[in-house]
Amino acid sequence: MGFSIGKHVFKNQVVSAPMAGVTDKAYRIMAASFGCGLNFTEMISDQALLYGHHKTMAMLDRSQESIPAVVQLFGGQPQNMARAAAIAEEQGAIIIDINMGCPTPKIVRNGEGSALMRDLPRAREIIRAVVKEVKVPVTVKMRKGWDESSVNYLELCRIAEGEGAQAITLHPRTREQFFSGRADWNAIREAKAAVAIPVIGNGDIFEAPDALEMIMNTGCDAVMIGRGALGNPFLFAATASLLNGEAIPPAPTVQQRMQTALQHFDLMDSLKGINRTIAEMRKHLAWYIKGIPGAAQARNRINQATTREEISSILQSLAEGR
Ligand SMILES: Cc1cc2nc3c(=O)[nH]c(=O)nc-3n(C[C@H](O)[C@H](O)[C@H](O)COP(=O)(O)O)c2cc1C
Structure with missing residues (x-):
């Protein structure tokens, strides 16, 4: 089954999570080739877009990508976020997501990411400003709240919907939890019941089931996969198959994993x-070699390697079990 955001219909319910330092174009092309239906970019700084930094502008490029990608922005000032969204739209973004979940100190110190869950009036202003500025659908990605004593995702879901956001993604951990404990999937169910816009459920999907x-x-409309797909794009294929009611493909062999790793390398x-x-x-x-006998030693060699030939031969030896 597909799902949609605004007028955009995606081929299935499998979404690749935004991950800073990870979900660049090479990653997104790999995810798409394994059957994921919708990609997210890495989070992109509104300020850096406003300055027009070359590397940042390059993060908006979607050439060679066969499936859509949501462009995720982070920032703390409504007007800057709106202007950055306008730039993203001008550069071809078809959906713009606002990051309200990032827990890292560097980000929350500036009142960005999950810090916005401590300041819902500002969160509202940001959503309002961005929605007003662009024609493309705007979405919001959030956590459960700042900490257990201030769980407010339902309020933020309703604010987002009321301000015209066209989907939300919920990673139901608090900021304080970072990645510890388990994602509270009950919160996804509650979010789904609270709003009529599509809800993308996120957190702790490590296997297709x-x-x-x-x-x-x-009852979420789609699932978002982050850490489970690191070094493991096969998870997109398995999940897409299962959700389409097809048989899950057999687990990849070590050879296939190493070939895929090299393919990712060449693409990058x-x-x-x-x-x-x-x-x-x-x-x-x-991530690709995790769990294979000899991985620890191979990782050290990879970290010293300076050429493709070295990388290829290290992967080859792992594939051959020597
Ligand atoms: C390395 C890494 C980078 C991340 N970067 C972002 C980001 O840029 N924007 C964002 O909204 N979430 C980011 N996240 C959070 C993920 O999108 C996702 O919400 C979280 O990992 C939970 O999903 P999972 O259990 O499938 O990994 C990041 C997570 C990881 C592990």
């Missing part, structure tokens, strides 16, 4: 050049 369980238990190389790729693929490769 988790996604089905989330949809069955909460073609987009960012070899130097950045060697540096930025380290974390991805560590």
